[in-house]
Each structure stands twice: as C-alpha cells, then as structure tokens.
Amino acid sequence: MTTQYLLQLVISGLVIGSIYAAVALGFTIIYKATRVVNFAQGEFLMVGAYVCYAFLVQMHVPFWAALLLTILFALAMAVILERLVLRPMIGEPIISIIMVTIGLSLVLRSLVTAIWGNDILVYEPKLFPQETVSIGGIPVSQEFIWCFVLSMVLLAVFSVFFKFSKAGVAMRATAFNQQTAQSMGISVKSIFALSWIISAIVSGIGGVLIGNINGINSSLYHFGLKVFPATILGGLDSILGAALGGLIIGLLENLSDGLCKAYLDLSGVKEVAPYVILVVILMIKPYGLFGTKEIERV
Amino acid sequence: MQYCGDFRTTYEKDVMIFQTPFIKVCMGFLGVALLALPFLIKGEYLWIALQILIAVIGAVGLNILTGFTGQISLGQGAFLGVGAYTSAYLTAKMGLSFWVGVPAAGLVTAMAGMVFGVPSLRLKGLYLAIATLASQFILEWVFIRWESVTGGSYGIAVPRPVIGDFSFESDRSYYYIVLAFTVVMTLFATNLIRTKTGRAFMAVRDHYISAEIMGISLYKYRLLSFGISSFYAGVAGALFGHALKFVSSEQFNIGVSIVYLAMIIIGGLGSIIGSVFGAVFMILLPKLLSVVTTVISADIPSLTRLVTAFEQGIFGLIIVLFLIFEPDGLAHRWRLIKAYWKLYPFSY
Numbered sequence: 001m002t003t004q005y006l007l008q009l010v011i012s013g014l015v016i017g018s019i020y021a022a023v024a025l026g027f028t029i030i031y032k033a034t035r036v037v038n039f040a041q042g043e044f045l046m047v048g049a050y051v052c053y054a055f056l057v058q059m060h061v062p063f064w065a066a067l068l069l070t071i072l073f074a075l076a077m078a079v080i081l082e083r084l085v086l087r088p089m090i091g092e093p094i095i096s097i098i099m100v101t102i103g104l105s106l107v108l109r110s111l112v113t114a115i116w117g118n119d120i121l122v123y124e125p126k127l128f129p130q131e132t133v134s135i136g137g138i139p140v141s142q143e144f145i146w147c148f149v150l151s152m153v154l155l156a157v158f159s160v161f162f163k164f165s166k167a168g169v170a171m172r173a174t175a176f177n178q179q180t181a182q183s184m185g186i187s188v189k190s191i192f193a194l195s196w197i198i199s200a201i202v203s204g205i206g207g208v209l210i211g212n213i214n215g216i217n218s219s220l221y222h223f224g225l226k227v228f229p230a231t232i233l234g235g236l237d238s239i240l241g242a243a244l245g246g247l248i249i250g251l252l253e254n255l256s257d258g259l260c261k262a263y264l265d266l267s268g269v270k271e272v273a274p275y276v277i278l279v280v281i282l283m284i285k286p287y288g289l290f291g292t293k294e295i296e297r298v
Numbered sequence: 299m300q301y302c303g304d305f306r307t308t309y310e311k312d313v314m315i316f317q318t319p320f321i322k323v324c325m326g327f328l329g330v331a332l333l334a335l336p337f338l339i340k341g342e343y344l345w346i347a348l349q350i351l352i353a354v355i356g357a358v359g360l361n362i363l364t365g366f367t368g369q370i371s372l373g374q375g376a377f378l379g380v381g382a383y384t385s386a387y388l389t390a391k392m393g394l395s396f397w398v399g400v401p402a403a404g405l406v407t408a409m410a411g412m413v414f415g416v417p418s419l420r421l422k423g424l425y426l427a428i429a430t431l432a433s434q435f436i437l438e439w440v441f442i443r444w445e446s447v448t449g450g451s452y453g454i455a456v457p458r459p460v461i462g463d464f465s466f467e468s469d470r471s472y473y474y475i476v477l478a479f480t481v482v483m484t485l486f487a488t489n490l491i492r493t494k495t496g497r498a499f500m501a502v503r504d505h506y507i508s509a510e511i512m513g514i515s516l517y518k519y520r521l522l523s524f525g526i527s528s529f530y531a532g533v534a535g536a537l538f539g540h541a542l543k544f545v546s547s548e549q550f551n552i553g554v555s556i557v558y559l560a561m562i563i564i565g566g567l568g569s570i571i572g573s574v575f576g577a578v579f580m581i582l583l584p585k586l587l588s589v590v591t592t593v594i595s596a597d598i599p600s601l602t603r604l605v606t607a608f609e610q611g612i613f614g615l616i617i618v619l620f621l622i623f624e625p626d627g628l629a630h631r632w633r634l635i636k637a638y639w640k641l642y643p644f645s646y
Contacts, residue, residue: 037424088622094423095370099563100621102556106614114607225435225552228428236424272439275432279417282429286420 007138009258010251015144015213017230017250018151022206023223024230024242025155026199032175032237033195036086036097040105041203042224047108048074048204049211049220050116057124070208071201078200082193105221113218120217127212147209154202155243162239171195175237226253229274233281235291244289249274313492315485332477336470344469346585351473351480352538353577357561358487358570359530364559365568366491367523368503369418370427374531374558376437379550381407381532382539386454387447389540396459396540400479403536404529410437411528418520434552441547453546456539469541476537483530488570490526499523500568564620566629575628587612 027041038044051073055066085104089097128143162168173181174191182188207216210223230249234241257270287293306312316322336344360374384406385399394402414433421429441448448454459466459475466472490496498519501509510516539545557580565576591609595602624631 037427085618085622089625092621092625093567095364095427095559095567096563096621096625098370098427099560100618102559103614103617103621107611107618110607110609110611110614114604114611117603225431228431232425232428266443268439268443272436275435279429279432279436282417282421282425286417286422286425288425 004138005258005262006255009254011138011140011144013251013254014247015148015250016210016254017247018148019206019210019223019246020226020230020250021243021246022151022154022209023203023227024234024246025158025239026201026203026206027227027231028234028237028239028242029158029171029195029202030199031231032239033171034086034192035094036089037094037101038199039098039101039224040108041199041227042221043105043108043112044074044077044200044203045207045210045223046112046216046218046220047077048200048207049216050112050121050207051204052208053116053121053123053211053216057121063127067205067208070204074200074204075197078196079193082196086196087189087192105224109218109221116218118218120215122215123212127208143213147213150209151206154205155239158198158202159239159243167191167194226274229278232278232288235288237292238288238290241288241290249277252277315488315492333474336473340470344473346581348469348473348476348541349538350578350581351476352534352541353558353561353581354480354574355483355530355537356534356558357565357573357577358484359527359534360558361562361565361568361570361573362487362490362499362530363523363527365562365566365572366496366503367499367520368506369415369520369523370423370559371430371527372427372552372555372559373414373430373434373437374527375550375552375554375556376434377407377411377528377531378535378538378554379437379441379547380410380528381535382545382550383441383448383454383535384532385536386456386539386545390454390456391447396457400533400536400540404532407532407535408525408529411524411531412521415521415524415528418524419517431552434555438547438551441550448545448547451547453544456543456545458540458543472541476541479533479537483533484570484574487530491570495519495522503568560617564617564624564627566627566632569627569629571632572627572629575632579628583616584609584613 023041023045026044027038030036030038048070052066052070055061055069056063061069081104085100086097089100126143128146130141130143132139132141133145134140162172170181170186171191171194173184173186174188178188181191206223207220210220226249227246230245231242232245233248234243234245253270253273256273257267260266260269281288316325335347339347356374356378360371363369363371381403385396385403388394388399388402389396414430417429418426442451444450458472464471466475491499498509498514501512501514502516502519502523506516535550538549542549561576561580562573563576564579565574566572587609591605595605
C-alpha cells in the first residue's frame with residue numbers, strides 16, 4: 001500500500017463521483033420542480049451513451065456534432081415522456097409515480113438492448129487524448145481530467161442558471177409553491193417539461209462521459225441506482241447537495257473498495273458501500289446534508 | 299356489499315368477514331375449486347399455480363406495510379431471500395424439519411425486517427423508500443458473500459417437506475401445504491386489519507401526526523408493521539425455496555422487489571383482495587408474454603433477439619399503462635363491477 005495507490009484511488013473516485021454528481025443533479029432537478037422520483041435516471045444516462053455512440057461510431061459524425069445531436073435527442077425524449085407518461089400521473093400517490101418510472105425504465109432498457117444488443121461497445125476514436133499527465137508526481141489519464149472538468153462545468157452552469165436566469169427563478173418558484181407560481185404568470189406545465197429536459201440532457205452527457213471511459217453496455221443503468229445514495233446523502237432537493245453527494249459517494253466507494261481489497265482480501269465492496277454509507281448518514285441526518293427539513297404543523 | 303334490506307344491528311354483524319350467505323356460498327365454491335385444482339391441471343400450469351399462491355403471501359405482507367401503514371418498501375425481494383435462506387439452512391444443513399424451518403424463517407425475517415425498519419421512526423416517504431432500497435442491496439450482497447451459510451454463488455439445495463413416511467415430493471402434494479399457508483395467512487391479514495392494530499396502521503398511514511396525538515405510538519406500530527410484513531415475506535420466501543428445491547441469490551434481486559411492489563399497486567393499495575388480484579396478474583403476465591414471444595420467435599427465428607429484448611419492455615409498458623388508466627388498481631375495478639351488478643339494470 002503506497003501513497004500513490006491511495007491517491008490513484010482518490011482520483012478515480014472523484015472522476016466517477018463527478019459523473020454521479022451530474023446524474024444526481026438531473027434527479028434533483030426533477031424532484032425539486034415536480035416532486036417526481038425518477039427511477040429511470042440511470043436509463044437516461046444509458047440512452048445518452050448509446051445515442052452518442054450511434055452518431056459518433058456508426059454514422060461517423062464529428063464529436064461536437066454527435067454531442068449536440070445527443071442533447072437534441074435527450075430533449076425530444078424528455079418532452080415526449082413527460083407529456084405522455086408523467087403528466088397524467090400528476091396528483092397520484094408517490095408510490096404510483098415511483099412505479100411508473102420503474103416501468104418506464106424497463107421499457108427504455110429493452111429498447112436499448114433491442115437496438116444495440118448486449119455486447120460492450122467502445123467509443124472509437126476515443127473522445128479525449130489518452131496520454132497521461134503527471135499531477136504532483138502521480139500519472140493521471142487525460143480523459144479523467146476532461147471528464148471531471150466537464151462534469152464540474154455542467155454543475156456550475158446549472159447552479160448559475162438556477163440562481164440568476166429567468167427560467168431558473170421560475171423553476172425555483174414552482175418548486176416552492178405551484179399555485180403561487182401559477183398566479184404570478186409562470187406556466188407550471190412548461191416548467192415541468194423544462195425540468196425533465198434539463199435532467200435528460202445532464203444525464204445524457206454523463207452517459208457519454210462514462211461510456212468514453214468504461215465502454216458502454218446494457219448494464220450501464222446500474223449507475224442510476226448509485227445515484228440514489230448520492231442524492232439522498234446530499235438532500236433530495238439540494239443542487240449543491242447533489243454535487244457533493246455524488247463526489248463523496250464516488251470517493252468513498254472507490255476508497256472502501258480499494259482498501260478492503262488490499263487489507264481484508266474482500267472484493268465487491270464497491271456494490272454495497274454506498275448503501276451502507278447511506279443508511280448510516282440517514283440515521284444521523286434524516287434529510288441528508290443539505291435537504292430541506294420539512295416543518296409539520298397540525 | 300349488501301343487499302337491500304340487509305340492515306346491520308350489531309357491531310359483530312358490521313365487522314363480519316363474510317357478510318352475506320351469498321358470499322359464503324361463493325367462498326365455498328372458491329375453496330372447492332382451489333382444492334380440486336391440482337387434479338385439473340398439471341406440469342407447468344400447476345407450477346404457476348404454486349407460484350401464485352406463494353406470491354399472494356408475499357403481496358399481502360407488503361400490502362400491510364405499504365398499503366395499510368403507508369411505508370414504501372423496495373426491499374421485499376431481499377426479505378423473501380432472508381426467509382428462503384433461513385429455512386434452507388435449518389432444513390438442509392442442520393437437518394431440522396420443514397415444520398420448524400418455515401416458521402423460523404418467518405421469525406428470523408421479521409427480526410431482520412425490524413432491524414431495517416428502525417430508521418422508519420426518523421425517515422418518511424421517499425427517504426424511507428431509498429433506505430429500504432439500501433436494505434435490498436446490502437442483503438443481496440450478504441447472500442453472495444456469507445458463503446458458510448448461503449452457499450455463496452452456488453446456492454443451497456433444499457428438501458421438500460416430509461411427514462412420517464409421506465414425502466411431499468410431487469408438486470401436487472406440496473400445493474396443498476402452500477394452499478394451507480396462503481389461506482391461513484390471508485385470513486389472518488384480513489382479521490388483523492379489523493383489529494385495533496390494523497386501525498392503528500391505517501391511522502399512521504392517513505395522518506401520522508393526528509395518530510400520534512390520539513395516543514398511537516408511531517414507533518411501535520411502524521416497527522410492528524415492518525415485522526409482520528417481513529414475517530409474511532419470510533414464510534413466502536421459505537415456501538418458494540422448498541418449492542424450487544434450490545435457493546440462490548438471483549431469485550431475490552431488486553427485480554423481485556419491483557414485481558412485488560407492482561403487484562400491490564396494480565392490485566390495489568390497502569386491500570387484501572387487491573393483493574390477491576395483483577399476485578395473480580403479475581405472475582401470469584410474464585408467462586403469457588413468454589408464450590407469445592416463443593410463438594413469434596419459433597415462426598420467425600431472425601426476430602428472436604428482438605422479441606426477447608422486448609419482453610421486459612412490454613412488461614414495463616403494461617405497468618405504465620395500467621397506472622395511467624387504472625390508478626386505483628384492480629380492487630377498485632372489482633368494486634365497480636360488483637356495484638354494477640347490484641344496481642343492474644339501473645345505473646344509479
């Protein structure tokens with residue numbers, strides 16, 4: 001066990017964590033504006049990765065255009081799904097909404113397997129240069145740096161968007177109180193659609209980034225399940241929380257896995273560590289680190 | 299559902315399970331039909347009937363927790379697994395009888411459920427749902443890693459029950475054991491929700507603050523509903539293990555939890571008969587879909603990959619459509635049908 005090994009664990013943890021953070025952001029946006037828990041978030045990521053693959057590798061479109069087309073595709077998909085599936089469910093109990101998004105995730109997953117099959121596909125050519133650079137003596141792959149930087153830019157752009165843009169303010173108003181927002185001239189329907197669009201786009205880009213590092217196959221949706229610990233850890237309705245939660249989960253997951261492998265000869269801790277962390281955190285802080293504490297009166 | 303002129307004059311009449319003689323006759327026919335079933339069908343169909351009976355137990359259990367007490371659980375699959383492994387360990391590795399293994403499985407799972415239910419005092423709604431999702435993944439991980447008990451990825455072979463010299467080796471004889479468990483546990487649940495405990499559950503679901511003000515201990519009843527629900531899951535899991543004669547971790551993954559959740563939502567939350575409908579529906583649906591896909595891929599082999607991929611998708615699509623067009627579940631539709639025939643030919 002060297003310091004270098006430890007630092008490498010930290011770096012790859014942060015990179016994966018930054019993608020968790022991006023997907024968690026998508027999850028939080030939907031939850032904040034519409035109170036819908038989207039269990040299909042991982043499938044959004046998977047669809048993004050595959051669509052970008054289709055444009056980039058199968059149709060030989062340059063990367064920037066492929067990314068743009070993927071974003072447009074995510075936008076269209078979000079609008080259609082929101083209109084057809086989620087809007088009729090407004091006002092239904094939370095458990096039905098959970099179930100509807102689970103049903104949706106099965107449909108998306110089977111569409112993807114029907115079109116692209118189960119094999120691992122690789123982005124060819126790679127999106128980012130492969131050479132490693134040295135940061136403080138530790139060799140780090142350039143794509144890791146790109147991946148991390150891009151996710152962080154994405155998170156920064158959207159936090160600015162929520163704070164200052166007109167649409168962002170309207171979204172926050174809707175999240176605060178739908179009726180009041182409506183009486184102020186905000187179209188709640190278009191805010192709902194907008195939140196799904198942003199969420200699908202952010203997750204789609206996350207999918208492209210992770211697909212570039214690990215290759216893509218149909219088990220990519222597992223990423224969505226890791227996003228729950230990340231969002232809950234940060235607090236369901238906090239954007240800052242989603243970002244931090246993603247990074248923390250990615251880091252802890254990688255560190256615990258690496259340390260258990262090195263010291264305890266115990267492999268596969270990766271799959272379960274985020275959930276153990278989640279339960280422990282929830283016992284101490286039931287609304288996550290930054291979640292809004294609901295004050296209830298009778 | 300009452301007839302005209304069916305006036306109840308005592309509380310005992312008001313809370314009877316079988317309200318009218320007609321319903322008693324109907325239930326009698328249903329009972330006879332269930333008893334005769336193994337002689338009418340065989341092979342794969344009998345196996346499906348067995349699966350439905352076991353699923354009814356699990357679904358009723360989950361409905362007590364989610365439908366009656368209002369605590370969403372995404373971990374029912376893992377609790378089935380705890381039951382299955384407990385009974386498997388006791389019968390296959392320690393040589394105890396089936397009749398010890400199954401109740402023990404129920405009790406051990408109830409304990410496990412209560413441990414994972416402890417956060418329920420502080421967590422509500424979605425946070426609790428995700429905490430139960432965590433229990434699903436943690437338990438699944440334990441199933442694979444705790445090799446000395448669970449047999450790891452190889453699983454455990456489990457015997458069928460024996461009484462004296464008679465072995466319930468055939469599906470037909472085992473069906474009757476499962477049927478007995480299902481009937482007793484469904485009736486118990488029906489009774490439970492008429493008691494003080496059941497009403498407390500519903501009070502906690504409907505408005506927990508008001509419930510607490512009325513003197514209902516939230517912690518006690520939330521934990522109790524986790525315990526009872528997990529007991530049902532444990533028994534269902536144990537029965538399933540003995541039915542398959544084999545227990546391995548893939549049988550209890552997140553997909554199973556989702557199917558059970560779908561059962562109670564499609565059947566009807568907070569309704570025992572709804573759990574039964576849901577279990578029948580959700581067990582039959584994949585079988586029907588696989589019949590259709592087998593026929594299609596036999597006719598057009600080039601489509602096999604596509605069709606198998608779509609099987610899951612159609613399953614998901616049916617769930618989505620169901621929730622959009624029938625959000626109150628099959629139990630609600632059942633009430634409407636009954637009301638229609640009661641009022642026929644008048645629509646008021």
